[in-house]
Amino acid sequence: MTFKRLSIFFAISVFLLYLGLVLSLFYFYKGSLFMEALLSERILYSIKISLIAATVATVLSIVIALPAAYALSRFDFKGKQLIDTILEFPMIVSPAALGAMLLIFFNTPIGMWIQDNTISFVFTAYGIILAQFVTTVGIATRLIKAAMDEIPQRYEDVARSLGASPMEAFLTVTLPLSKRGVIAGGILTWAKAIGEFGATITIAGSMAMKTETLPVAIFMRLATADIEGTVVLIMILISIALTILYGVRLLARKQDA
Amino acid sequence: MTFKRLSIFFAISVFLLYLGLVLSLFYFYKGSLFMEALLSERILYSIKISLIAATVATVLSIVIALPAAYALSRFDFKGKQLIDTILEFPMIVSPAALGAMLLIFFNTPIGMWIQDNTISFVFTAYGIILAQFVTTVGIATRLIKAAMDEIPQRYEDVARSLGASPMEAFLTVTLPLSKRGVIAGGILTWAKAIGEFGATITIAGSMAMKTETLPVAIFMRLATADIEGTVVLIMILISIALTILYGVRLLARKQDA
Amino acid sequence: AEELQLFSGAAFKKPMDEIVSLYEKKTGTRVYAAYGSVKTVMSQAILTKQGDVFVVPSSDIMDKVVKKGVVQRETIKSFAYAVPVIVVHKGNPKNIKGLKDLLRDDVRFAMANPENVYIGMLAAEIFDRSLSPGEISKLQKKVVTYADDVPKLLSYLILNQVDAILGFDFMKGWNPDKTEIVKLKPDEIVRISAGQTGVITYSKNRERAKEFIDFLLSTQGQNIFKKYGYQASEKEAFNFAGKKLEIGGEPEFSGNWIKQ
Amino acid sequence: MLEVKNISVRVGNFTLKNVSLTIKDNECHVIIGPTGSGKTLLLESIIGFRRPLKGEILLDGKRIDNLSVEKRGFSYVPQDLALFPHLSVRDNIYYGLKIKGSKGGMDQNIADEIIEAVGIRHLINRSIKGLSGGEKQRVALVRAIAPGYRYLLLDEPLSALHEGLKHELWFLIKELQQRYGLTILMITHDIEEAFFLGDTISILIDGKLHQTGRKSDSLIPKSLEVAKFFGIRNLFETELIHTDTDTFTVYCEELNTKLSVRKDYGFLNSLTDHRLIAGIRSEDVMILREDLIRKDQDNMLTGSIKHVFYKGSYYIVTILVDNSTRLIDVELSDYAFRKLNISPGQRVYISLRSERMFLIPSAQT
Amino acid sequence: MLEVKNISVRVGNFTLKNVSLTIKDNECHVIIGPTGSGKTLLLESIIGFRRPLKGEILLDGKRIDNLSVEKRGFSYVPQDLALFPHLSVRDNIYYGLKIKGSKGGMDQNIADEIIEAVGIRHLINRSIKGLSGGEKQRVALVRAIAPGYRYLLLDEPLSALHEGLKHELWFLIKELQQRYGLTILMITHDIEEAFFLGDTISILIDGKLHQTGRKSDSLIPKSLEVAKFFGIRNLFETELIHTDTDTFTVYCEELNTKLSVRKDYGFLNSLTDHRLIAGIRSEDVMILREDLIRKDQDNMLTGSIKHVFYKGSYYIVTILVDNSTRLIDVELSDYAFRKLNISPGQRVYISLRSERMFLIPSAQT
Ligand SMILES: Nc1ncnc2c1ncn2[C@@H]1O[C@H](COP(=O)(O)OP(=O)(O)OP(=O)(O)O)[C@@H](O)[C@H]1O
Numbered sequence A, B: 001m002t003f004k005r006l007s008i009f010f011a012i013s014v015f016l017l018y019l020g021l022v023l024s025l026f027y028f029y030k031g032s033l034f035m036e037a038l039l040s041e042r043i044l045y046s047i048k049i050s051l052i053a054a055t056v057a058t059v060l061s062i063v064i065a066l067p068a069a070y071a072l073s074r075f076d077f078k079g080k081q082l083i084d085t086i087l088e089f090p091m092i093v094s095p096a097a098l099g100a101m102l103l104i105f106f107n108t109p110i111g112m113w114i115q116d117n118t119i120s121f122v123f124t125a126y127g128i129i130l131a132q133f134v135t136t137v138g139i140a141t142r143l144i145k146a147a148m149d150e151i152p153q154r155y156e157d158v159a160r161s162l163g164a165s166p167m168e169a170f171l172t173v174t175l176p177l178s179k180r181g182v183i184a185g186g187i188l189t190w191a192k193a194i195g196e197f198g199a200t201i202t203i204a205g206s207m208a209m210k211t212e213t214l215p216v217a218i219f220m221r222l223a224t225a226d227i228e229g230t231v232v233l234i235m236i237l238i239s240i241a242l243t244i245l246y247g248v249r250l251l252a253r254k255q256d257a
Numbered sequence C: 001a002e003e004l005q006l007f008s009g010a011a012f013k014k015p016m017d018e019i020v021s022l023y024e025k026k027t028g029t030r031v032y033a034a035y036g037s038v039k040t041v042m043s044q045a046i047l048t049k050q051g052d053v054f055v056v057p058s059s060d061i062m063d064k065v066v067k068k069g070v071v072q073r074e075t076i077k078s079f080a081y082a083v084p085v086i087v088v089h090k091g092n093p094k095n096i097k098g099l100k101d102l103l104r105d106d107v108r109f110a111m112a113n114p115e116n117v118y119i120g121m122l123a124a125e126i127f128d129r130s131l132s133p134g135e136i137s138k139l140q141k142k143v144v145t146y147a148d149d150v151p152k153l154l155s156y157l158i159l160n161q162v163d164a165i166l167g168f169d170f171m172k173g174w175n176p177d178k179t180e181i182v183k184l185k186p187d188e189i190v191r192i193s194a195g196q197t198g199v200i201t202y203s204k205n206r207e208r209a210k211e212f213i214d215f216l217l218s219t220q221g222q223n224i225f226k227k228y229g230y231q232a233s234e235k236e237a238f239n240f241a242g243k244k245l246e247i248g249g250e251p252e253f254s255g256n257w258i259k260q
Numbered sequence D, E: 001m002l003e004v005k006n007i008s009v010r011v012g013n014f015t016l017k018n019v020s021l022t023i024k025d026n027e028c029h030v031i032i033g034p035t036g037s038g039k040t041l042l043l044e045s046i047i048g049f050r051r052p053l054k055g056e057i058l059l060d061g062k063r064i065d066n067l068s069v070e071k072r073g074f075s076y077v078p079q080d081l082a083l084f085p086h087l088s089v090r091d092n093i094y095y096g097l098k099i100k101g102s103k104g105g106m107d108q109n110i111a112d113e114i115i116e117a118v119g120i121r122h123l124i125n126r127s128i129k130g131l132s133g134g135e136k137q138r139v140a141l142v143r144a145i146a147p148g149y150r151y152l153l154l155d156e157p158l159s160a161l162h163e164g165l166k167h168e169l170w171f172l173i174k175e176l177q178q179r180y181g182l183t184i185l186m187i188t189h190d191i192e193e194a195f196f197l198g199d200t201i202s203i204l205i206d207g208k209l210h211q212t213g214r215k216s217d218s219l220i221p222k223s224l225e226v227a228k229f230f231g232i233r234n235l236f237e238t239e240l241i242h243t244d245t246d247t248f249t250v251y252c253e254e255l256n257t258k259l260s261v262r263k264d265y266g267f268l269n270s271l272t273d274h275r276l277i278a279g280i281r282s283e284d285v286m287i288l289r290e291d292l293i294r295k296d297q298d299n300m301l302t303g304s305i306k307h308v309f310y311k312g313s314y315y316i317v318t319i320l321v322d323n324s325t326r327l328i329d330v331e332l333s334d335y336a337f338r339k340l341n342i343s344p345g346q347r348v349y350i351s352l353r354s355e356r357m358f359l360i361p362s363a364q365t
């Protein structure tokens, strides 16, 4: 009983830590600003582009992370250790530095070729998605790999004995079995994507109604010492994002039952 | 066979993406600067404080995340859903905003009391650890919870039937069984901590030989558009961090076998 | 020993480090300098209610912190003057001679965000004054992005994402190998920028803070800024610009620059 | 003494209804029953993994149903074994000892002895992964016994072992039980095992305890469900027509014959109904050679051999009774089979021995 | 026809050595052996989960050991079942059908029929979690059979079922085998099951195939290991002293007697050594009533009853042979036990029937 209480105590501590931070926002909160901000066309645009970019980046990340994680979890191939090590790379490099690296990359011949011949990323909304994708795909792969590592190979083997091809076995057995891990990974990816700022602003710039995501908007307020405005925007970001994540989680839980 | 190849192809794509970014650094690389930087006392101090702070913050995060994750994974209690939802909070809020929130918090009466009567965080090395801890403890909890969710309750039950108290069952069964997940979580936490910049600089400042971590030093180079200097420091950060992570992973793998 | 806490925009880090160590040697007072982006140092000064000396790269920011009561207006001093110029790649490969060249289709052009970056505001003001309405709207359409701070603006140029930026003359000092300056015509420039410093209201050591500011403004200090490519005095700045101009102040430009 | 009083447990749509058991110290109580009848559920409720809807569990008279698992003091071999996958075989086995050791000294010798006896000494350094089914089961058994608890709850602990080893372990369990004064509650679906190891036996069918009692009484089914569970196919609907001091006489329409049933074997306490089912195990039916038939042989029938199934060491022969569509199963030892020279189609005499027949209430009641 | 030619498989310290098997179409081949002898390993190698060190696997003459699992066309019931925990019972069962369905129509009726026959219709909407051990096993069986593969590999598929149900499934498997022309390779540790279902039987001990052949030949052990595996404890070291047209005569020092062994039962092809082990199953030993002893009874011994074990439907009696320390096991049916009125200490005559004795090479060779 005591251990149970102790562990719950720790869980609640983590909660209180974050709650405390959120609540202290109210110290600078001005109700009037909140509605004003919510109704401004510019903020609405920021909300829209934030949601779209984060969602697209998350989908891209997960779609690529799924097979990549599967390969890392199941197969042995040359360079696997190397790949496994580099996945944390976007975590280690702070977002601003990562943004700079992206710019540097687009300054290399390959980067320039990509800019000129495929999609132009620098200073466009695609840049937002790219920045978020680059920051998240590594972690997404890591998280999904961790989940797949826990699924015994055995189920796939048995599926194969029932006639499933490797691909079918993956889609019908391993994937659904690691569903919880994939969803958790997706949620984290999305959260990271929607909160991504440093790389975004570096590569996509900060033009209002063009590449101004919510975190960029928060930065703009902060940069003009508008603490009240900052607080309101942070609150908008937190409430939208947490509500969506709560909804996704609820949905996933319902489907499980 | 084709599916195997396809999935490995994706894994290698992720690798190439990051490798490409790292390699493009060489486009601006000046060998002389590298040695110069590595031998400078200031950079050595940055490396040292980065490693120490990240490690301390990781240990703190994991120590708190372990019981918290366990509680979230095993018990039902009031407010659990709420806690579960807020864990992504530090991801959603960009680091700079998080740093601002921390400052706001220390501006409230409770925060001021803490500053005055316990440890002083603002503009001290403790602030670095605090910033890194706050950014990571939520994700650490989430990752460890995800790992523990995959460990069947059954093993604990059986351990209890062999005389283990709930705490002993946790320590001897659930914890070692989720070891891989905990290590993966610890690695991600450490990576995030060592790369943390926005919150760190906001709360701890950037005093040379005091609170200037490697990412802060990188930022300082970026702040004068010193691309060559930035590149060298990024390389130092990446090589140190990836080497350490590789070592940790190797160690964990050896212990497993 | 006595201690001073300094908040400074990161752009001044290199010269400021030198000044600090000289000052420390001279007086024995220990100076803790916290550098950061403008938003960082501002939130730090506003929210921590600590520190002695505040240093920012432009007057608009100083105005804001004064309004917040963080810095005493009467203690504010200007230093390290900066003149708006066009910055281009070394050797000026696109052969840019003046503002009108920025309108050319083959010239990729970026400026700083006029909403919160002083050089962005200056640029908008300059364009509003010197270009025709048609040219203005053409420029507004072709500007590839607004940079959110000065170093990023320069990075875009150095990393060859743009051919020209409207920046400051000291940028050449930051990166002499890759950049070149194209001066504006004297009457195109409305005002110049200056770094500003002041004593923080919460300072517990005003005397020392004032002493440090005085040292910063001394010839010894000015020379250091000169070394890093800044115009050390008003006079030099006006010489460079070609005429006497307002220092700081609120630039005037149309709202179109912010929201198109 | 372990007493289970009237517990009911519910999971999903399944209910364990009002089960009561008493297991005396040093006794081995075996629960048998079809798959899905709730055996595991019952054991898990006793050990504390599940909370019963109602009822009490008492150990030496004290209620333990509110105690947490580790305080109840039962050792457990789960049906799925649940060996700790992160520990070696050794660490699995010594897990309980170590936990206990940290609370008060225990005797390591028991463990060493059992490791030897169960034949897993060579596995001791292996990891759980890669153990064969039977190896796992033995490790789980040793893990449960090693800590030296007095109460042992075993859920089909020998189901993956081959005959020879299983028999050895039967003897081992008996010996350990006596030596260390163990009280054992065991589930099995192996009736032979139940009768070898059990002092008392309970039969659980569909969540209900159908009969419970001393081993010697358990062989005689007391309900149709139990008879079917025992695999007894020689069941006949009959009507009671006469009661003697030591014999019931019933009439079976299907076989068109009277059958006598000796009271001392298949004794029914109260005959509330005249409709009864008479039954006999296939091994109790005798096939008689014509030259050995005595007039006094009871419940004699004639018929012809229909099928012959060979079962390794014995035969099952089905016999179609004359003037009826009814088949009767007879188990014959290899020896008897050869002696009788049995082949399909052959006509034979059989006796449903009255001293081995039993009566149970008809299903309709 | 499935042929396994000389395959060797290695895991950890365990090796499966040079195993060869031939399973004809429509045949049921059963592998029996002690726990940990490599049965599962062999099956997993055939199905393709493990790569043999050497050897070939052929299906209808074509090599399949290089094909991937799903192309080999074997259905499999693993020992640990490995039911898909995220699918319902229904989706588990139809898994193979659906996969196949996407490649070409299949007959759903087989599935429905087997679901009914195996008695899991009521579980169909349940999730795998919460199924009892026996329920899980049946679901796994149906999942493997449903897709309609011709080859069925079963790893102890009935070990968690109670007697009655197990016997029903024996009949079901036989019927399915005939109806759909299935070829079955099955592992069991239940010797009765092996002899009921198997057309041919292999005995695998310690990674080596000790004997393989038609069911009728498999009862007679051809090595000491197999004899021990069968649980035969009546094994005597002897020396060959005489060979007749139809009988061997051996001398047993331990029992201090000559024993005759009929050639047609325990036939040894080549007698390379004079040191032999003579053995007899406990059910083949006869206890004789004094009044029934005939002079021509062979291998007669006298002794006294030492232990009596009741095993539910039969008894095991151990007899201490006079002038020796040797115990002989005798299995007696309930009927015989009562007829003979056996009790410990009683003196009896026993016959080690010569037509049931077998000879195997001595361990020393
Ligand atoms: N969580 C659950 N949800 C629904 N039904 C359940 C659940 N757990 C168990 N049951 C059902 O309860 C019944 C009893 O299960 P139990 O495991 O006790 O059977 P058992 O007698 O041990 O059978 P076996 O001999 O096959 O192991 C089964 O029909 C099973 O399907």
Ligand SMILES: Nc1ncnc2c1ncn2[C@@H]1O[C@H](COP(=O)(O)OP(=O)(O)OP(=O)(O)O)[C@@H](O)[C@H]1O
Pocket (backbone or CB within 6 Å): D129, D130, D131, D132, D133, D134, D135, D160, E011, E012, E013, E014, E033, E034, E035, E036, E037, E038, E039, E040, E041, E042, E079, E189
């Ligand atoms: N990965 C492994 N590492 C080491 N030994 C292994 C491994 N896998 C199997 N073995 C060993 O190989 C032997 C054969 O195992 P297998 O599972 O084939 O036995 P089995 O005959 O099926 O036994 P059972 O009847 O108990 O299921 C066992 O002794 C087992 O411990």
Ligand SMILES: [Mg+2]
Pocket (backbone or CB within 6 Å): D039, D040, D041, D079, D155, E132, E133, E134
């Ligand atoms: Mg069970």
Ligand SMILES: [Mg+2]
Pocket (backbone or CB within 6 Å): D132, D133, D134, E039, E040, E041, E079, E155
């Ligand atoms: Mg096996």
